[in-house]
Amino acid sequence: MKIVEMKLHTILLTLLGVFTCSADYSPLSYVDRPCGTDLSNLWLDVIAVVDNSRGMTNKGLSYVASSILSVFGENTRIGSNAFEPRTTRLGLVTYNSVATQKADLNQYQSIEDAHNGIFGALSTTADTTESYLFTGLELAEKMFNDQSFNSTRAYYKRVVIVYASEYNRYAPFDARPIAERLKLTDVHIITVAYEQPGSVGLLNGLSQIASPGFSFSSEYGAGNIVEEVQNALLQSNCFCPRDWIQYRGSYSDPASIRYGVCLQPVNVPKVWAAAKIECTHRWNDSHLATEFNQAKHEFILSAAQGGYLGFKQPYQYHIGLNFVNGAWVWDQPAGQPPVNLQSWSNWQTGFPSSPSSQSGVSNIQSGVTTKWNNVGTFTTPASYICETYSCDTDNYCDSRYMKTK
Known part of the structure; x- marks a missing residue:
């Protein structure tokens, strides 16, 4: 419902002749300024955390790889650029019983780099059915601590996108404590439930991990997932200075x-x-x-x-x-x-x-x-x-x- 509301709001603004451009926005049609919607100008630090246990399936991993790349698109500036600060760094973590860093936040320096690296890293599942999201979030937290918080991009917003086929909420495997710790440090978490036959409580469990309004399910189709994640990224990239x-x-x-x-x-x-x-x-x-x-x-x-x-x-x-x-x-x-x-x-x-x-x-x-x-x-x-x-x-x-x- 919130995504539909956002789309209708954007369509209305377009029909009324309202658009935004840098800081020259003027409320010509007597509406409040919307958040920016130019995906090519995203400026974020993002880590995709992907379940690669057998429950995800090879087909599922291929879908996830395509989905990640479709979210950013060919016009998004991936990597770092000393002359253009509106760039997005993209890291990749896979997890099953353990987590593995497939790409740090500085590895991909173009959408082509990301395409080759992500499809290569998500080509086949691991030989295990164990899937512990907390390991993936722990590694993402470490990557942010090492590569983002103390960097020249420390004021950029940070986002984790989780793609999961299973969610284990019982101690010592519960990912909620780490998720809450990340959110307390102003990290936004987007979750995508890759529903499988027999999945019980996956979407509900992941909704407890996600930031408010950022929990989605793949059962609605890949196209919708891409749009929903894009909107969540645009909302994450829309923020105020401290004390505002x-x-x-x-x-x-x-x-x-x-x-x-x-x-x-x-x-x-x-x-x-x-x-x-x-x-x-x-x-x-x-x-x-x-x-x-x-x-x-x-x-x-x-x-x-x-x-x-x-x-x-x-x-x-x-x-x-x-x-x-x-x-x-x-x-x-x-x-x-x-x-x-x-x-x-x-x-x-x-x-x-x-x-x-x-x-x-x-x-x-x-x-x-x-x-x-x-x-x-x-x-x-x-x-x-x-x-x-x-x-x-x-x-x-x-x-x-x-x-x-």
Whole structure:
């Protein structure tokens, strides 16, 4: 359902004439920026962890090899390039009763290298029925520790893609502790269950290993698996700087679709005009937040209600709506024109009032929610919400991200 939602969202944006390009995105159709979708610009460190026990079968391994290569495609930049940081390093681990490193993160330096290496490494199964995923995850963890965390790519997102035909959840073979440890170090885990006759509980078991929303099954067909894994990689490559919150479909559901938008509640009371200036210094292209729709409004309110950096009732915080040249408009990044207020509004009863003297807008608590009140831009100190673009395939973030960790 979430993949369908993402596709429909992308189609809608296309029909409406919205597209993203680097950091020049402008919400021409009054929607929030989506995460980048250019697979050729992926910049990740990825390790494929593949079950090569007899349960996978030679046919299954061939399918996995094709699937991995189809996920990345001929236009993805595999390897490292000193002149182009938007590259993806791809490592390969096989496992059965033990795990084996087939390719470290620096071995494949082109999609052709990956093609030859992966098909060669996944040509035949091992002569054992034992399949212990924890061995594969342990080796992937070691590879990240040795080749990624302490490298010049330390700020790149890391992903493990697991292809498994069996899952043993009983101690001492349970892979969940290692999976949780990886996720705590911000490694995303995608799992693909290669269903076999007689498989019981494989998909359910792997869903406990995967990051939220990243557990898939091969029974739906290779084409769907490729698209699902691609979307999971694009979502993994869509992230925010430290101390910024990724805007997503639901604040309470980490598996909901992410947007290419980051939010930062700031609990330092300032008048609206000062908050506007302060937001521009928080990150590249940052500005006071927009609330194009009720979902965005509720997401921001949920962040405040979660006690983010000391926000307390009664809630009051500035947003980017303000009155300029006879119209209510939303604040935008420096150099971009403001966006006129359109379909949805959230004014408190009796507001807006006298915009000539009260041209800024704050969310002020009214009952269990907050409502828009226009306020003086130099007279009403309050907390405020900043917004910026996410780091993704359309908006590369350099090592300054690493410095904020």
